[in-house]
Amino acid sequence: MPLSTTARTPGRAALPQLLDPASIAIVGASRDTSRIGGVALDHLQRLGYQGQVYPVNPRYAEIAGLACYPDIESVPQVPDVAVLALGADEVLPQLRRCHARGIRAAIVYASGYAETGEAGAGRQAALAAFARESGMAIAGPNCMGLANLTTRAITAFATTFRAFPPQDGPGAVSLLTQSGNVCAIVYATGRQMDVGFHQFINTGNEACLDYADYLDYLADDAQTAAVVGYVEGLRNGSGFIEAAARLRAADKPLILLKAGESEAGSAATQSHTAVLAGNQAIYRAAFAQVGAMQAGDPTHLTDLAYLAGFRQRSAGRRVVVASVSGAMGALSADLLSAAGLDVPRLPEAVQQRLLAGVPELGAVANPVDLTGQLFNRSGLAHAVLDNLAATDGIDVIFLYATAYLLDRVADELIEVAGKTDRLIVVATTGEPASRARLADAGVALFPDCARAARALGTYVGWLGTAAPTAHWMALRARA
Amino acid sequence: MPLSTTARTPGRAALPQLLDPASIAIVGASRDTSRIGGVALDHLQRLGYQGQVYPVNPRYAEIAGLACYPDIESVPQVPDVAVLALGADEVLPQLRRCHARGIRAAIVYASGYAETGEAGAGRQAALAAFARESGMAIAGPNCMGLANLTTRAITAFATTFRAFPPQDGPGAVSLLTQSGNVCAIVYATGRQMDVGFHQFINTGNEACLDYADYLDYLADDAQTAAVVGYVEGLRNGSGFIEAAARLRAADKPLILLKAGESEAGSAATQSHTAVLAGNQAIYRAAFAQVGAMQAGDPTHLTDLAYLAGFRQRSAGRRVVVASVSGAMGALSADLLSAAGLDVPRLPEAVQQRLLAGVPELGAVANPVDLTGQLFNRSGLAHAVLDNLAATDGIDVIFLYATAYLLDRVADELIEVAGKTDRLIVVATTGEPASRARLADAGVALFPDCARAARALGTYVGWLGTAAPTAHWMALRARA
Numbered sequence: 007m008p009l010s011t012t013a014r015t016p017g018r019a020a021l022p023q024l025l026d027p028a029s030i031a032i033v034g035a036s037r038d039t040s041r042i043g044g045v046a047l048d049h050l051q052r053l054g055y056q057g058q059v060y061p062v063n064p065r066y067a068e069i070a071g072l073a074c075y076p077d078i079e080s081v082p083q084v085p086d087v088a089v090l091a092l093g094a095d096e097v098l099p100q101l102r103r104c105h106a107r108g109i110r111a112a113i114v115y116a117s118g119y120a121e122t123g124e125a126g127a128g129r130q131a132a133l134a135a136f137a138r139e140s141g142m143a144i145a146g147p148n149c150m151g152l153a154n155l156t157t158r159a160i161t162a163f164a165t166t167f168r169a170f171p172p173q174d175g176p177g178a179v180s181l182l183t184q185s186g187n188v189c190a191i192v193y194a195t196g197r198q199m200d201v202g203f204h205q206f207i208n209t210g211n212e213a214c215l216d217y218a219d220y221l222d223y224l225a226d227d228a229q230t231a232a233v234v235g236y237v238e239g240l241r242n243g244s245g246f247i248e249a250a251a252r253l254r255a256a257d258k259p260l261i262l263l264k265a266g267e268s269e270a271g272s273a274a275t276q277s278h279t280a281v282l283a284g285n286q287a288i289y290r291a292a293f294a295q296v297g298a299m300q301a302g303d304p305t306h307l308t309d310l311a312y313l314a315g316f317r318q319r320s321a322g323r324r325v326v327v328a329s330v331s332g333a334m335g336a337l338s339a340d341l342l343s344a345a346g347l348d349v350p351r352l353p354e355a356v357q358q359r360l361l362a363g364v365p366e367l368g369a370v371a372n373p374v375d376l377t378g379q380l381f382n383r384s385g386l387a388h389a390v391l392d393n394l395a396a397t398d399g400i401d402v403i404f405l406y407a408t409a410y411l412l413d414r415v416a417d418e419l420i421e422v423a424g425k426t427d428r429l430i431v432v433a434t435t436g437e438p439a440s441r442a443r444l445a446d447a448g449v450a451l452f453p454d455c456a457r458a459a460r461a462l463g464t465y466v467g468w469l470g471t472a473a474p475t476a477h478w479m480a481l482r483a484r485a
Numbered sequence: 486m487p488l489s490t491t492a493r494t495p496g497r498a499a500l501p502q503l504l505d506p507a508s509i510a511i512v513g514a515s516r517d518t519s520r521i522g523g524v525a526l527d528h529l530q531r532l533g534y535q536g537q538v539y540p541v542n543p544r545y546a547e548i549a550g551l552a553c554y555p556d557i558e559s560v561p562q563v564p565d566v567a568v569l570a571l572g573a574d575e576v577l578p579q580l581r582r583c584h585a586r587g588i589r590a591a592i593v594y595a596s597g598y599a600e601t602g603e604a605g606a607g608r609q610a611a612l613a614a615f616a617r618e619s620g621m622a623i624a625g626p627n628c629m630g631l632a633n634l635t636t637r638a639i640t641a642f643a644t645t646f647r648a649f650p651p652q653d654g655p656g657a658v659s660l661l662t663q664s665g666n667v668c669a670i671v672y673a674t675g676r677q678m679d680v681g682f683h684q685f686i687n688t689g690n691e692a693c694l695d696y697a698d699y700l701d702y703l704a705d706d707a708q709t710a711a712v713v714g715y716v717e718g719l720r721n722g723s724g725f726i727e728a729a730a731r732l733r734a735a736d737k738p739l740i741l742l743k744a745g746e747s748e749a750g751s752a753a754t755q756s757h758t759a760v761l762a763g764n765q766a767i768y769r770a771a772f773a774q775v776g777a778m779q780a781g782d783p784t785h786l787t788d789l790a791y792l793a794g795f796r797q798r799s800a801g802r803r804v805v806v807a808s809v810s811g812a813m814g815a816l817s818a819d820l821l822s823a824a825g826l827d828v829p830r831l832p833e834a835v836q837q838r839l840l841a842g843v844p845e846l847g848a849v850a851n852p853v854d855l856t857g858q859l860f861n862r863s864g865l866a867h868a869v870l871d872n873l874a875a876t877d878g879i880d881v882i883f884l885y886a887t888a889y890l891l892d893r894v895a896d897e898l899i900e901v902a903g904k905t906d907r908l909i910v911v912a913t914t915g916e917p918a919s920r921a922r923l924a925d926a927g928v929a930l931f932p933d934c935a936r937a938a939r940a941l942g943t944y945v946g947w948l949g950t951a952a953p954t955a956h957w958m959a960l961r962a963r964a
Contacts, residue, residue: 117856121811121847165889169915185812191887191914236812265815268822270806270830274815274852303820303935304813327749332600333664333715334783336744336753341782343747351749368600373753377596408670410644435670436648456782 017111017214020143021223024111024215025152025205027086027159028057031109033078033100034091035061037069042115043091045163046151047072053167055158060085078103087111089151089161094118097147098132105140113161114146119211121148130213137214149210150186155203156229162206164190170197177202179311180224183236184209184217188263188304192234195308200445201315204229218245221260225252232259232314234307237289238266238275247296247482254297254475259314259468263301264289297475299468302460309452309461316450321429322401323466324348326394327373329406330380335373338406338433338455345463347402349373356397363389380411388418395426402429402462406455409436416440420447433458496590496693499622500702503590503694504631504684506565506638507536510588512557512579513570514540516548521594521642522570525630526551528639528646536638539564557582566590568630568640573597576626577611584619592640593625598690600627609692616693628689629665634682635708641685643669649676656681658790659703662715663688663696667742667783671713674787679924680794683708697724700739704731711738711793713786716768717745717754726775726961733776733954738793738947742780743768776954778947788931788940792910795929800908801880802945803827805873806852808885809859814852817885817912817934824942826881828852835876842868859890867897874905881908881941885934888915895919899926912937 030050036043043063050059051070060083061069064076075081078088078100088104090097094116104112119130130147137144145152151162155172164186170193179201183189189208196203205227207220217240224230233253240246253260266272267286293300299314301307325347329335339349349372352360357370364386368375374394380386394403403426407415412434420443423430432444433455444451452458509529515522522542529538530549539562540548543555554560557567557579567583569576573595583591598609609626616623624631630641634651643665649672658680662668668687675682684706686699696719703709712732719725732739745751746765772779778793780786804826808814818828828851831839836849843865847854853873859865873882882905886894891913899922902909911923912934923930931937 166887166915169889183812185810187810187887188812188816191813194914238812238815263816265812265819267819268828270822270828270851271815271817271819273830273850274811274818274848274854303816303933305933305935331664331666332753333662333667333717333744334670336717336750337667337742337782338750339753340744340746340750343749349747349749351752369753371752372749375753408645408666410648435673436645454782454784456784 015215015219016141017137017143018219018222019141020110021219023086024113024143024145025207025223026154026157027111029060029083029085030057030087030089030159030161031060031062031078031081031085032089032091033062035063035069035074036091037066042163045165046089046161049160049167050158053158053160053171055160057157057159058083058085078107084108087113087161089113091115094129094147098136101136101142101144105142109142111143112145113149113151114144115149115151115163116146117148119147119213121211130211134213142214144214146210147213150189150208153206155206162186166190166194170194173200173202175202176229177204178229178231178315179203180205180207180227180230180233182207182209182217182220182224182233184238185236186210188236191304192308192311195305196311199308199312201308201312212241216241218242218249221246221249221253225249225256225258230258231317232261232311234311235260235262236307237262237264243292247292250296250298251475251479254472257472259299260296261299261301261307261310261314262293263304263307264293295475295478297468297471299464301464305457306460306464309457310464313450313461313465316429316448319429319448320401320427321466321469324350324400325402325404325462326352326397326400327404327406328376328390328394329373330376330378330408330411331406332368332375334406334455335369335375338404338459339373341456341459342404342462345459346467347463350399352397360390360393363393380407380415385418387415388421391419391422392425395422395428400428402431404458404462405430405432407432407434409434409438412438413440416443419449420444423447423449431458431462494694494698495620496616496622497698497701498620499589500698502565503592503622503624504686504702505633505636506590508539508562508564509536509566509568509638509640510539510541510557510560510564511568511570512541514542514548514553515570516545524642524644525568525640529637532637532639532646532650534637534639536636537562537564557586563587566592566640568592570594573608573626577615580615580621580623584621588621590622591624592628592630593623594628594630594642595625596627598626598692600690609690613692621693623693625689626692629668629687632685634685641665645669645673649673652679652681654681655708656683657708657710657794658682659684659686659706659709659712661686661688661696661699661703661712663717664715665689667715670783671787671790674784675790678787678791680787680791691720695720697721697728700725700728700732704728704735704737709737710796711740711790713790714739714741715786716741716743722771726771729775729777730954730958733951736951738778739775740778740780740786740789740793741772742783742786743772774954774957776947776950778943780943784936785939785943788936789943792929792940792944795908795927798908798927799880799906800945800948803829803879804881804883804941805831805876805879806883806885807855807869807873808852809855809857809887809890810885811847811854813885813934814848814854817883817938818852820935820938821883821941824938825946826942829878831876839869839872842872859886859894864897866894867900870898870901871904874901874907879907881910883937883941884909884911886911886913888913888917891917892919895922898928899923902926902928910937910941
């Protein structure tokens with residue numbers, strides 16, 4: 007067995023209080039819902055959090071209908087977590103008071119630490135020392151706050167939760183990023199694709215808890231089915247590898263975007279979260295070794311998070327393309343091939359079977375050209391797709407249709423999706439009215455054929471990584 | 486001088502009637518606006534076409550308030566163009582009648598020609614022979630119809646014009662595709678980015694007029710500032726090269742997407758529009774030689790069409806990145822570098838100047854990290870961007886901001902854009918309320934940083950191709 011990292015960070019034990027709090031104090035709470043001390047309070051009140059919320063600010067007796075307390079000592083209950091909406095100079099004294107009060111977890115928004123030079127680095131060292139001594143689980147500093155979207159314990163000051171509310175019910179994808187903004191961006195783009203999120207974690211400067219600590223927690227978290235991460239540089243490589251391999255062993259995708267590919271990007275990460283981006287090739291190799299999916303940009307990251315929600319369906323390298331447009335079929339085949347997938351020519355017998363069912367087809371070799379007849383001939387889509395779903399040597403069905411035509415054949419597609427467990431990926435243009443119904447039927451829907459092909463290629467590549475990762479981890483444990 | 490292709494296709498002379506008709510007859514007009522014979526008629530009536538429209542169908546005396554004629558002979562005026570919404574068997578007899586009536590241009594929607602095998606190939610040969618003999622300009626067959634979005638002469642049966650109406654006033658981008666669907670898709674995605682289109686041309690089977698004929702026309706067309714094309718295979722390589730080089734000489738971008746990169750994609754194009762996709766490497770080299778921009782997928786194609794609308798601004802390889810997020814700055818720098826652009830470290834003196842103006846900046850080397858202070862400190866964005874716009878050694882300003890923050894600094898950005906002629910590219914997430922105002926100020930706005938970086942890389946690469954293309958064409962003319 008590899009060594010556990012649990013012992014290393016004292017605050018690890020209080021991660022449940024930090025990430026799944028039943029009660030929350032906000033120190034520095036504000037009545038102004040556009041200010042940093044007011045945003046989280048507003049989220050907690052409006053977005054359905056069922057726990058206790060205690061605003062703390064000596065200037066108010068009440069904020070938005072909640073009793074407001076002059077100091078943390080006056081709060082009538084020891085909250086699970088204290089959110090510090092305070093400037094850097096006030097943080098450490100306040101943390102000592104929280105600790106004295108028995109609070110085991112805290113979130114530090116403040117910047118002005120290691121990311122800002124020598125004085126900040128000293129401040130951060132003092133914070134880290136306090137965390138070690140106290141055993142408190144401290145998120146940040148220089149972080150945007152956290153969110154448990156399942157319980158709606160949203161302590162992040164990101165306004166994106168207003169524009170893009172969490173899903174109804176629990177989520178399965180947990181975000182773990184070394185940037186608050188990337189966390190918020192992937193959350194927002196994911197919500198637009200109906201991804202259901204569980205944890206929203208951005209690590210900030212990682213003065214106390216680092217990336218590996220959170221990853222270790224998420225590997226054990228029953229609610230988390232996939233982890234979507236953004237990494238600038240890792241402080242605890244060994245802890246990361248063990249947690250990542252545990253995720254792979256549990257068949258939970260770990261999907262990572264790494265900054266610092268270029269010279270300018272690498273220099274930027276150093277000043278941003280005070281971490282060396284390191285050698286990109288080394289990171290790439292390590293991510294491959296632990297069986298992580300690697301994204302190339304934030305949208306690719308979101309697309310992979312979305313596709314990871316279709317694990318219940320079987321998938322593989324061999325893709326059949328069906329399209330309402332010969333050109334889009336050809337382009338899709340090109341893009342799928344470029345993404346490392348196969349678009350095999352269908353056997354003659356299968357082609358004959360397709361043509362026997364639907365003589366109007368424009369092409370049957372793969373891509374299959376459904377042509378505009380889809381519009382006029384009811385049942386055409388079902389006849390073809392049902393046939394393809396039952397054809398040997400095909401792992402994934404890839405369909406391109408405009409939103410207009412997709413709506414027209416949605417019922418037929420949903421019927422086929424109910425009969426096969428193969429992955430069905432649809433690329434469309436425009437906004438189909440049948441989006442929610444297709445999602446319920448387990449059809450993966452992308453707004454762009456290039457994005458769909460690229461995500462599918464990365465995802466299918468990942469499916470084959472379980473055994474190699476397990477083999478390597480076994481070798482590593484023996485070494 | 487290279488030989489002109491004008492003499493080769495007799496129908497070339499009637500291209501003005503085909504592409505800018507003052508009167509249109511629709512043979513096979515339908516009252517059902519969802520049917521092929523009804524869609525164009527509906528577009529012409531609803532979307533502002535000012536010319537004469539003559540529905541032709543013996544079954545009706547009137548359609549939607551317009552007099553309907555029993556046959557083309559009864560139409561009271563010789564229309565510039567006849568749209569044939571008829572099956573393949575009726576096309577040639579009807580064309581002969583149109584020709585006898587003095588009509589010089591026609592659009593053939595019907596499929597069932599060379600794309601469908603031997604009988605179809607014979608039918609197409611007969612159509613091509615008639616076109617040569619008659620000198621008519623015949624679009625198609627197997628095409629979606631055309632559209633002049635400037636005059637609203639929309640004869641295409643694409644329903645996308647309902648969902649995405651044309652811009653107010655004339656457009657500058659002309660579409661020229663070997664697929665009706667790709668034409669419609671790029672039109673729709675382009676309209677969502679506020680691209681203003683002029684011609685919407687999809688060539689279908691090119692039995693009479695081929696890709697080069699239309700390209701030649703567009704090279705001379707004063708209203709066309711850029712051509713956006715989709716190509717499966719070219720029938721007249723020499724005509725294409727001459728027209729493309731004339732576009733390059735006129736400094737009008739020709740932006741091309743080519744299908745057939747993969748084996749499956751190449752086979753598909755063959756059955757789709759009956760043309761060999763040819764050797765992809767040869768096409769790539771030829772496109773580079775004539776100074777065309779090459780897109781990798783339909784969205785990239787649209788993004789380049791959009792960026793081509795910012796020709797009035799100066800641009801080049803050296804990009805400064807400003808971001809409200811350190812992480813997004815680093816990722817943007819990575820993506821720009823991967824797209825072949827430079828993100829040079831700013832000289833110390835410039836960095837000091839930036840910090841002197843705005844001490845709160847998180848980083849100033851490039852990327853410049855504007856930090857969340859952008860939200861609190863009015864004038865910060867202006868101070869930094871104005872400074873960068875005046876800095877030597879920078880060609881393009883690339884800004885990342887969430888929609889929320891972008892709206893907050895829109896006025897400052899617009900002021901800077903009014904003072905510099907450098908290209909300003911903004912990548913955002915979400916839907917900024919300031920979109921239209923930023924567009925009016927000449928700011929290029931993308932909904933995704935990866936798309937923005939990729940498009941900018943291709944566009945800037947194209948800027949340097951004028952001289953090499955001219956040199957090669959001069960050598961070619963002497964040979």
